[in-house]
Amino acid sequence: MPVPKKHQLIGIDIGSHSIKVAEIEDSKKGMILKNFGMIGLPENAIVEGSIKEMEIVSAALKNLLDNLQIKNKNVATSISGYSVIVKKITIPEKEEKDLEESIQSESEQYIPFDINDVNLDFQILPSESEKEETEDEEKEELMDVLLVAAKKDIVEEYISLLHLTELNPIVLDIDPFALQNAFEISNHEQSGCHALVHIGAQQLTINVIKEGISIFTRDSPHGGAQITSEIQESLDISYREAESVKLGAKPIETDQRPAIEEIFSSTVTKWAQEIKRALDFVATTFTDIKVENILLSGGASLLPGLGKYIGLETGLKTEMLNPFSNLEIKEKLFDIGYLNYSAPMAVISIGLALRSIGDR
Numbered sequence: 001m002p003v004p005k006k007h008q009l010i011g012i013d014i015g016s017h018s019i020k021v022a023e024i025e026d027s028k029k030g031m032i033l034k035n036f037g038m039i040g041l042p043e044n045a046i047v048e049g050s051i052k053e054m055e056i057v058s059a060a061l062k063n064l065l066d067n068l069q070i071k072n073k074n075v076a077t078s079i080s081g082y083s084v085i086v087k088k089i090t091i092p093e094k095e096e097k098d099l100e101e102s103i104q105s106e107s108e109q110y111i112p113f114d115i116n117d118v119n120l121d122f123q124i125l126p127s128e129s130e131k132e133e134t135e136d137e138e139k140e141e142l143m144d145v146l147l148v149a150a151k152k153d154i155v156e157e158y159i160s161l162l163h164l165t166e167l168n169p170i171v172l173d174i175d176p177f178a179l180q181n182a183f184e185i186s187n188h189e190q191s192g193c194h195a196l197v198h199i200g201a202q203q204l205t206i207n208v209i210k211e212g213i214s215i216f217t218r219d220s221p222h223g224g225a226q227i228t229s230e231i232q233e234s235l236d237i238s239y240r241e242a243e244s245v246k247l248g249a250k251p252i253e254t255d256q257r258p259a260i261e262e263i264f265s266s267t268v269t270k271w272a273q274e275i276k277r278a279l280d281f282v283a284t285t286f287t288d289i290k291v292e293n294i295l296l297s298g299g300a301s302l303l304p305g306l307g308k309y310i311g312l313e314t315g316l317k318t319e320m321l322n323p324f325s326n327l328e329i330k331e332k333l334f335d336i337g338y339l340n341y342s343a344p345m346a347v348i349s350i351g352l353a354l355r356s357i358g359d360r
């Protein structure tokens with residue numbers, strides 16, 4: 001059933017490097033891309049997922065929405081990183097409404113923050129194999145619950161930003177789930193086990209999906225900004241200039257080249273190690289599962305040769321995740337070249353635009 005128009009949301013991905021906005025129309029004939037755009041943010045406006053320059057970020061977002069002529073005020077956005085904990089826990093079986101009442105005490109031991117400082121959400125997962133017997137030999141039914149805890153101060157920042165921009169926050173998601181939603185509507189093979197790897201400016205997000213269900217997620221503080229700041233330091237130039245050097249738009253002296261190449265290679269080595277660590281964890285935790293391929297996205301995945309390198313390091317086929325692949329795109333409304341270039345960066349906003357009013 002298509003989502004009624006009045007329930008559709010704009011997906012807003014507030015990244016540290018740029019804001020992305022997407023709108024999707026769910027029609028009887030399928031999903032249509034209605035709008036997509038990005039706007040850059042200055043250095044340090046958002047740091048470690050926290051909005052440091054509220055006015056600047058709000059003005060940029062407003063600018064982007066005006067340019068795209070978006071009228072809808074209802075928003076799905078997401079948070080990520082250090083302030084969000086996603087954990088699978090196993091607890092004695094109970095009804096959803098009972099768990100709603102006891103979730104705070106059930107989760108306390110799993111959350112590294114004061115339980116009063118977080119917003120909690122949960123999802124009861126489909127049961128897997130038979131559970132073990134307990135000590136007193138009585139069979140106790142257990143269930144798996146996916147717990148999501150987000151620090152209240154960060155949640156409040158994002159809500160304040162949307163209010164300041166005269167928008168209504170309706171859904172607050174987290175990056176790994178938005179990534180999964182974007183994957184699910186793409187034309188990539190869904191059955192089997194796939195590792196989604198999204199590398200942005202400050203955040204590397206991994207979500208391993210098996211038969212449509214997330215079995216592992218991790219966020220770590222890696223991304224393209226690492227390369228930019230190291231170039232900035234090495235050449236003693238501004239962040240903006242360093243960004244141009246990184247993208248090959250600003251030439252450098254021949255004698256500076258080895259140092260810059262070393263920055264690229266040492267950083268991507270760290271990313272590959274992080275991905276391998278996650279895949280090793282998945283392999284040892286779920287011995288019956290074999291990850292088939294990696295689907296790469298995020299702006300940093302545009303680094304030439306990165307997919308090939310990660311493929312070699314992990315031994316897995318590595319492809320780019322294209323979130324537009326199954327959407328109807330009206331060629332007269334979009335610059336196709338721009339969409340193709342933006343596809344890796346658009347992923348989270350597309351995943352968010354798929355959410356609707358009434359979603360939890």
Ligand SMILES: Nc1ncnc2c1ncn2[C@@H]1O[C@H](COP(=O)(O)OP(=O)(O)OP(=O)(O)O)[C@@H](O)[C@H]1O
Binds near residue numbers: 199301
């Ligand atoms: N062609 C390119 N080659 C290499 N790096 C690129 C290219 N295009 C963008 N990037 C890098 O990708 C990063 C931005 O990616 P993205 O838009 O996914 O990040 P973000 O969502 O703004 O940040 P966050 O990690 O905070 O979510 C920047 O570091 C940028 O320099």
Ligand SMILES: [Mg+2]
Binds near residue numbers: 013014203348
């Ligand atoms: Mg991002």
